[in-house]
Amino acid sequence: MSISLLLAIGGLTTVGIYLITARSLSRIILGFSLLGHAAVLALLTAGGPAGEAPLANQNDAETIANPLPQALALTAIVISFGLTLYLLALARRQQALTGDDLVEDDLEDLRIATLAANEEDDE
Amino acid sequence: MSADDLASGSILWTLLVLHLLAVPLSAWVARFDHRAGLGVAAIAPALTAIWASVLLIDSTNPFVTELMWVEGLDVGVRFRADAIALLMTLLVSGIGTLVLVYAMGYFSTSSAQMPRMTAALLAFSTSMLGLVLADSIWTLFIFWEFTSITSFLLVGHKDVDASVRDAARRALMITGAGGLSLLAGLLILGAESGTTSLTDLAPIDGGRAWVAALLILGGVATKSAQVPFHVWLPGAMKAPTPVSAYLHSATMVKAGVLLLAITGPAFTDVTTWKVVGLALGISSMLWGGITSLRHQDAKLILAWGTISQLGLLVTLLSVGTAKATFAAISILFAHAIFKAALFAVVGEIDIRTGTRDIRELGGLSRTMPIATAVAVVSGLSMAGVPPLLGFAAKEAAVEAALKLSGTDALIVSTSIIVGSVITVAYTTRFLLGTFGAGPDTTVAPRRPAMTIATTVLGLGSIVGYIAINAVNGIVGPAAVEINAKADVYSLYRWPGITTAFLVSAAIVAVGVALGLFILRRVDQPAPGARGADLVDHGLDRFLAWAPQPIARIQHGSLPVYLATMGLVALTATIPFVREVDTDSLVLWDNAFQGALAVAIIGAAAAGAFVNSRLGAALTLGAVGLGVTGLFVVHGAPDLALTQLLVETIIVVGFVLGLGHLGRSFPSAHATWKGVRVGVSVLCGVGVMFGLAASASNPSGTPPIEQLAEAAVEEGGGNNIVNVILTDLRALDTLGEVVVLAVVALGILALANTSDTEATT
Numbered sequence: 004m005s006i007s008l009l010l011a012i013g014g015l016t017t018v019g020i021y022l023i024t025a026r027s028l029s030r031i032i033l034g035f036s037l038l039g040h041a042a043v044l045a046l047l048t049a050g051g052p053a054g055e056a057p058l059a060n061q062n063d064a065e066t067i068a069n070p071l072p073q074a075l076a077l078t079a080i081v082i083s084f085g086l087t088l089y090l091l092a093l094a095r096r097q098q099a100l101t102g103d104d105l106v107e108d109d110l111e112d113l114r115i116a117t118l119a120a121n122e123e124d125d126e
Numbered sequence: 127m128s129a130d131d132l133a134s135g136s137i138l139w140t141l142l143v144l145h146l147l148a149v150p151l152s153a154w155v156a157r158f159d160h161r162a163g164l165g166v167a168a169i170a171p172a173l174t175a176i177w178a179s180v181l182l183i184d185s186t187n188p189f190v191t192e193l194m195w196v197e198g199l200d201v202g203v204r205f206r207a208d209a210i211a212l213l214m215t216l217l218v219s220g221i222g223t224l225v226l227v228y229a230m231g232y233f234s235t236s237s238a239q240m241p242r243m244t245a246a247l248l249a250f251s252t253s254m255l256g257l258v259l260a261d262s263i264w265t266l267f268i269f270w271e272f273t274s275i276t277s278f279l280l281v282g283h284k285d286v287d288a289s290v291r292d293a294a295r296r297a298l299m300i301t302g303a304g305g306l307s308l309l310a311g312l313l314i315l316g317a318e319s320g321t322t323s324l325t326d327l328a329p330i331d332g333g334r335a336w337v338a339a340l341l342i343l344g345g346v347a348t349k350s351a352q353v354p355f356h357v358w359l360p361g362a363m364k365a366p367t368p369v370s371a372y373l374h375s376a377t378m379v380k381a382g383v384l385l386l387a388i389t390g391p392a393f394t395d396v397t398t399w400k401v402v403g404l405a406l407g408i409s410s411m412l413w414g415g416i417t418s419l420r421h422q423d424a425k426l427i428l429a430w431g432t433i434s435q436l437g438l439l440v441t442l443l444s445v446g447t448a449k450a451t452f453a454a455i456s457i458l459f460a461h462a463i464f465k466a467a468l469f470a471v472v473g474e475i476d477i478r479t480g481t482r483d484i485r486e487l488g489g490l491s492r493t494m495p496i497a498t499a500v501a502v503v504s505g506l507s508m509a510g511v512p513p514l515l516g517f518a519a520k521e522a523a524v525e526a527a528l529k530l531s532g533t534d535a536l537i538v539s540t541s542i543i544v545g546s547v548i549t550v551a552y553t554t555r556f557l558l559g560t561f562g563a564g565p566d567t568t569v570a571p572r573r574p575a576m577t578i579a580t581t582v583l584g585l586g587s588i589v590g591y592i593a594i595n596a597v598n599g600i601v602g603p604a605a606v607e608i609n610a611k612a613d614v615y616s617l618y619r620w621p622g623i624t625t626a627f628l629v630s631a632a633i634v635a636v637g638v639a640l641g642l643f644i645l646r647r648v649d650q651p652a653p654g655a656r657g658a659d660l661v662d663h664g665l666d667r668f669l670a671w672a673p674q675p676i677a678r679i680q681h682g683s684l685p686v687y688l689a690t691m692g693l694v695a696l697t698a699t700i701p702f703v704r705e706v707d708t709d710s711l712v713l714w715d716n717a718f719q720g721a722l723a724v725a726i727i728g729a730a731a732a733g734a735f736v737n738s739r740l741g742a743a744l745t746l747g748a749v750g751l752g753v754t755g756l757f758v759v760h761g762a763p764d765l766a767l768t769q770l771l772v773e774t775i776i777v778v779g780f781v782l783g784l785g786h787l788g789r790s791f792p793s794a795h796a797t798w799k800g801v802r803v804g805v806s807v808l809c810g811v812g813v814m815f816g817l818a819a820s821a822s823n824p825s826g827t828p829p830i831e832q833l834a835e836a837a838v839e840e841g842g843g844n845n846i847v848n849v850i851l852t853d854l855r856a857l858d859t860l861g862e863v864v865v866l867a868v869v870a871l872g873i874l875a876l877a878n879t880s881d882t883e884a885t886t
Contacts, residue, residue, distance in 0.1 A: 004821040007714040007723040009814045011756065014727035015749070017810030018734045020692050024685040024802045029780075033742055036776065037730055040753045043765075045817055051828055053715035053760040060844040064834040067846075068761035071833060074850035076765055078862055084772040085869040091783035092873040112682030119677035 015041035028094040028104040039083035046076045135191025144170040145252040153245035160240035161230045167248040168226040174219035178212045206261035209603035214258035217462045221376040222251040224579040229368040231575030250276035262322045263312040274301045281365040293361035300358045304348025311341030327392035339399040350382025350436045352406040357657035367473025375465035383439045403444030408541045410437030415548030424472045424482045448611035453522035455605040460519040467504040467583035478570040488564025500584030507587035509553040515590030518617040525626040550637020555645045692809045699816040707822035718759045726752035743780035764847045
């Protein structure tokens with residue numbers, strides 16, 4: 004397994020997680036895209052080493068790269084593309100409504116906190 | 127059609143599906159006429175009862191039928207119709223049918239709740255059927271939980287009454303907790319025994335067996351209302367009587383006993399199993415009986431009596447000798463019949479006189495002769511008086527108790543004998559208190575549906591005694607399923623003057639005397655529901671306390687949630703750290719990979735530090751280009767082309783979408799930044815280790831050549847990746863297209879809503 008690819012995956016994951024734990028939705032989207040890249044590369048490396056393009060009429064079956072993870076990765080790329088664009092649309096909507104793109108604390112969860120605070124007051 | 131034709135999986139599945147279809151149908155019919163609804167509901171159980179009795183009489187070989195979902199993981203539903211399963215099926219469906227008929231009389235008006243009641247009764251019957259027929263531990267557990275949920279709905283029938291809701295909640299909480307305990311126990315049992323089949327369980331021992339025994343007994347004790355988990359059962363008597371007669375005498379409470387019986391063979395070498403089982407059984411037998419003597423409500427007398435009888439069953443099964451097992455199965459059978467009859471009679475009294483208090487009842491033998499006859503027959507059967515089925519079964523139990531040897535024999539047999547005396551005593555008190563002298567009560571007219579059902583149940587105890595050979599044919603093989611040595615035993619109509627018979631006679635004599643003595647002290651106050659109050663109080667306190675820890679865990683911050691999830695996922699890689707084989711690692715497949723990796727990491731890191739939004743979008747584009755390059759180097763031209771296209775659109779999207787936002791990101795708190803860096807670095811390293819470990823241990827060589835061959839010959843294309851996408855995984859690709867279409871619609875909707883409209 005190629006250490007270069009491993010490091011690229013590790014680096015993308017690290018920055019990706021750093022960014023999705025941010026409060027700003029646009030940063031989260033960036034992080035999400037990076038994690039998508041990491042996942043696709045991980046699929047590829049799991050399938051074996053690099054090789055020639057998997058074209059049956061041009062290259063020999065013994066020298067080509069594993070085509071199966073490539074097919075899976077293609078799906079992954081397309082889906083993460085769709086999701087990224089949708090998140091962008093959400094961020095734009097959020098900006099239109101509130102003026103910024105910050106992810107607020109969950110309202111239902113805040114209600115539980117209120118409940119707990121009331122309980123403490125009662126005792 | 128012979129019995130062998132009926133012994134097939136397709137019939138079993140048909141009956142189950144019939145049950146499932148009838149659930150909504152009966153509810154729908156009950157909206158118009160509740161009797162018709164109950165009638166529709168009764169069809170499937172009636173057919174099932176007939177099916178089970180035909181198979182039981184013409185004893186055919188047991189058969190297994192399964193519907194597998196994931197073969198390798200043994201995930202699926204598997205049923206087995208053997209002697210014990212068919213015996214339980216007969217009880218569940220036979221008594222179920224009678225209870226549904228009885229309910230036609232019990233519920234006089236078509237209230238708005240009748241559709242729910244009808245559907246829940248049949249759904250319970252279906253769950254119970256699945257439970258008793260289950261052959262795999264998963265199937266058993268799923269149906270076990272279904273019975274808990276449906277019984278919650280049934281107990282909580284009168285949902286406007288707060289005390290009813292409390293009773294239903296209590297029952298659900300206790301049996302639900304027991305269900306969790308059971309799941310854990312079954313998991314250990316399955317892992318230790320090496321099989322998920324309940325019939326192939328091998329004896330297990332050691333520390334884990336000990337834990338599994340305790341956990342499974344937790345399930346048994348909660349479901350079968352064993353002391354100290356019995357507190358839900360008396361409260362559940364707030365349910366309508368058809369429900370009590372069905373769930374709390376004949377079926378659901380027997381589920382625990384059945385579980386004890388069928389998992390017993392796995393725990394023959396585990397002392398804990400026997401000791402705890404005996405402790406539960408004996409304390410329930412005695413405490414249930416004693417409390418039964420103190421109650422004035424006829425239904426509660428029976429309910430506590432049920433706890434006592436269940437204790438006897440648990441005791442006999444925990445003793446584990448062949449004779450005791452045989453006796454337990456016999457009593458299980460006899461008890462279902464006489465206890466259902468007694469509950470049904472009490473319900474009829476309740477409906478026709480308006481009270482269940484034995485102090486207020488009198489003259490019923492004159493005004494309700496049929497009900498009285500049924501109660502007397504069933505009561506005597508419960509007390510173990512000939513010529514009734516209960517007598518034959520009780521004889522077997524007494525014989526089993528007398529035959530015990532060993533250190534614990536004295537305690538066990540004394541307890542069984544004392545328990546039997548108390549049983550006779552509360553039966554005497556119940557019969558004389560309810561049907562003996564007392565203030566005359568006004569009695570409403572008889573309702574035929576109720577009379578039919580109670581009479582059939584009452585006749586059951588007599589017919590069972592007359593046709594003792596048929597009963598032997600049912601309970602004998604069932605006992606053999608649990609203990610192979612039980613095949614030498616059978617029930618006798620008349621055992622002759624044996625020691626056991628003399629002991630039984632003494633039990634009846636002492637019990638009657640005790641019952642008469644206590645009956646005279648009629649004005650003692652009934653005991654309060656202290657255990658139930660304790661449970662309710664505990665639950666309320668728990669619910670009041672729960673928000674505090676939850677508010678700490680579930681604080682609402684998305685970043686913290688994500689960081690926590692990352693850390694938890696990280697722990698999954700820890701076991702694999704040592705699996706990494708450094709020999710399989712190379713610096714790069716070719717030098718371009720190294721250069722591109724450096725470029726990607728650099729661009730990504732820049733993306734994390736850059737403060738302007740536009741700059742961040744550009745670094746993302748740079749990373750995308752780097753990844754595209756890696757695809758080219760890897761030999762994946764399709765990926766490279768797609769990635770290039772996608773990356774371009776995303777960067778454009780960023781610039782368009784975020785154009786309205788400020789130039790820079792809002793600043794974050796410094797300490798939190800440190801935590802984020804720590805978590806993300808750990809996660810990145812974890813992913814690297816996980817991947818390296820998985821690559822070090824390949825589970826085979828990839829089928830590249832087969833794929834290449836199949837792509838050309840079967841797919842008719844040379845680009846193997848394309849053939850996989852459009853041919854092998856065509857359905858997935860279609861799904862992918864649908865996802866994109868949905869995303870496009872979503873984006874359109876989000877972009878088209880005017881800003882002012884949404885703020886209102």
